[in-house]
Amino acid sequence: xxxxxxxxxLFPRFLRGEMGIPSWASLGKDCGLDGIDLSxxxxxxxxxxxxxxxxxxxxxxGIGIAMVAAYPDFSNPCALQRERELAYLARDIALGSxxxxxxxxxxxxxxxxxxxxxxxxxGVIEMLKRAAEAASRFGLTLVYENHSKPSAxxxxxxxxxxxxxxxxxxxxxxxxxxxxxxxxxxxxxGGDTLDVLKKVLGRxxxxxxxxxxxxxxxxxxxVGEGLAPLTAIFGMLKARGFEGWLCIEDCVxxxxxxxxxxxxxxxxxxxxx
Numbered sequence: 001x002x003x004x005x006x007x008x009x010l011f012p013r014f015l016r017g018e019m020g021i022p023s024w025a026s027l028g029k030d031c032g033l034d035g036i037d038l039s040x041x042x043x044x045x046x047x048x049x050x051x052x053x054x055x056x057x058x059x060x061x062g063i064g065i066a067m068v069a070a071y072p073d074f075s076n077p078c079a080l081q082r083e084r085e086l087a088y089l090a091r092d093i094a095l096g097s098x099x100x101x102x103x104x105x106x107x108x109x110x111x112x113x114x115x116x117x118x119x120x121x122x123g124v125i126e127m128l129k130r131a132a133e134a135a136s137r138f139g140l141t142l143v144y145e146n147h148s149k150p151s152a153x154x155x156x157x158x159x160x161x162x163x164x165x166x167x168x169x170x171x172x173x174x175x176x177x178x179x180x181x182x183x184x185x186x187x188x189x190g191g192d193t194l195d196v197l198k199k200v201l202g203r204x205x206x207x208x209x210x211x212x213x214x215x216x217x218x219x220x221x222x223v224g225e226g227l228a229p230l231t232a233i234f235g236m237l238k239a240r241g242f243e244g245w246l247c248i249e250d251c252v253x254x255x256x257x258x259x260x261x262x263x264x265x266x267x268x269x270x271x272x273x
Contacts, residue, residue: 001246001270003263004028004066006037006208008251011151014042022057031259035066037247038101040092041152055099065101066245067143067180067206068092071150074127075109075120075158085109086127090134097138103206103245104140105180106131107147108159108168120158125171132175143180143206144169146196148188148218162191169200178205182249183228185210188218194232201240207233209266210249220251224265234273246270 005028013019021042028036036058044050058065070092072085089106096104108124128144135142146165147157159165169179179200186193197204211226213219224230248266253259 001243002034002066003246003248003267004035004037005033005248005250005259005263006069008249009254011039011041021054022061025058025061025063027256029061029063031256031263033063033263035064035245037067037069038065039069040071040095043095046091046095051095051098058099065099067103067105067247068096068101069105071152072106073109074124075112075115077112077115082123082127086130089131093135093138093140097140102141103143104135106142106144107157110153110155111158111160112155115158121164121167121171124158124168128172128177129175132177136176141205142177144172144177145180145208146182146185148185160185160189162186162189162196166196166199169203173203179203180206180208182208183210183230183233184212184218187215187227188212190216193229194236197233197236201236204242206245206247207237208249209246222252223248223250223262224269230269231273234270238273
C-alpha cells in the first residue's frame with residue numbers, strides 16, 4: 001500500500017497563490033507521504049514556463065505525483081459542450097503525463113436538469129472511451145470515481161446515484177479505465193458502501209480515503225473519525241491483494257500536524273484491518 005494526499009482544505013490557498021505545488025511536494029515529503037495529489041485547478045496554463053519548474057521541483061523533493069483530479073462534464077446535454085469537455089480533458093491528460101503523474105481522476109459529469117437517464121449514460125460512456133484512447137497514448141491511467149460534487153460544479157455528479165455509477169462502470173469495463181473508489185460518497189448518497197465496493201472490487205486501482213459524519217449528505221470531518229467503514233473497506237482490499245494507492249481526500253486538515261496525524265491514522269487503520 002502507498003499513501004498520498006489530496007489537500008482539499010488547502011485548495012483556497014492554492015487558488016489565491018499563497019501556496020504552490022513545489023511547497024506542497026516538500027510538505028508532503030516532510031509528512032512521510034509516498035506521493036502527493038493535485039487538482040487541475042492548480043494550473044493556470046500548460047506553458048513550459050509554468051510546468052518545467054514544477055516538475056523539476058517535485059522531482060528534487062523526492063516525492064512523486066500519484067493522482068491529478070480532473071473534472072470533465074461528459075453528461076452535459078449539449079453535444080458541442082461535450083466535445084469541448086473532451087478537449088479540455090485531453091489537455092489535462094497531457095499535463096498529467098508531462099508532470100509524471102500516475103493517475104488522472106475522471107468523472108461522469110453534472111446532473112443537469114432534464115437529463116434523460118439512458119441517453120446521458122450512453123453519452124458519458126462514449127466520451128470516457130474516447131478519453132481512454134487519448135490517455136493510452138500518454139501512458140497515463142484514468143480512474144473513474146463514484147463522485148458527489150466539487151466546488152467547481154453547479155450540480156451534483158450525475159453518477160452520484162450508485163445505480164448510475166455502476167452502469168457507467170460496467171460500460172467502460174472493456175477500456176483501460178480503472179476505478180477510484182471514494183469511501184464517503186456512497187454514504188453521502190445514502191447507500192451501502194461495502195455492497196457497492198464488492199461490485200467493482202476487481203477493477204479498483206486507487207482509493208479516495210474520505211469520510212463524512214452524516215449519512216445521506218457529505219459532511220466533512222477528520223478522515224478516519226466519521227461513518228465511513230474504513231476498517232471493513234481496507235479488509236476487503238487486503239483480502240483481494242490490493243497493493244495500490246490510498247489517496248487521502250482531506251477537507252479538514254490545514255496544518256502540517258493535521259496532515260501527519262491523518263496520514264498516521266489511515267496507516268494504523270490499514271495495518272489493523
